[in-house]
Amino acid sequence: MEAAFWHRRWQNNDIGFHQPDGHRWLPRHWPALSLPPDAPVLVPLCGKSVDMHWLRRQHPVVGVELSRAALDSFLDEHRLTASWQSAGDLEVALAPGYTLYCGDVFLLNAEAVSHVQAVYDRAALIALPPPMRERYVAHLRTILPAGWRMLLVTLEYDQSKMDGPPFSVSADEVQRLFHGCAVRQLEVEDVLSGQARFEEAGLEALRERAWLIEG
């Protein structure tokens, strides 16, 4: 998607992807990453996810997000005072425990994530259309220091019945994108029931999966 698409969504408060209570699987599956306390965690395409607030209890959090409005809302909602600085091609908000980059994830460089040990991707990979997904994963794999681990959440459904975002990402695609990494499915659940937009599109299944990936 173009940047303008996302800026419009934030401007119009059209943010159905935002989960005010956080993702139910984060507390359950985060321990599978076996991270040392204080290991810095990258949250790409972070929006104003409250999952960052949960992660922050254990880890310094590095976010990256196109929309300044999203990051300003996150800071406001969590009563955080940030100082904004320029960081090369991006801007960055520094608040206690948080380093929040504002700009295109593809402009995030290896220096910015040189200390990162883990990644939490919920609604980031699946927010991107196919060619951009390849580029996104290749970019993360290029800039992250060796030994990273990731908790990834994907959705899979019949893409011929509706358009993304969120886009359908199959188990095969996850394996392909992360070839050469250790990829383990932690959980799969059909979450179609009660999801009006997906039910109205005539889908018969909407499979959500959690993955542990080790680079």
Ligand SMILES: C[S@@+](CC[C@H](N)C(=O)[O-])C[C@H]1O[C@@H](n2cnc3c(N)ncnc32)[C@H](O)[C@@H]1O
């Ligand atoms: C579907 S939302 C998910 C947000 C968050 N991960 C969550 O769970 O609520 C995708 C987010 O990615 C941001 N985004 C899209 N493309 C981006 C890019 N190229 N670089 C940085 N952020 C991007 C959008 O502004 C949007 O906030």
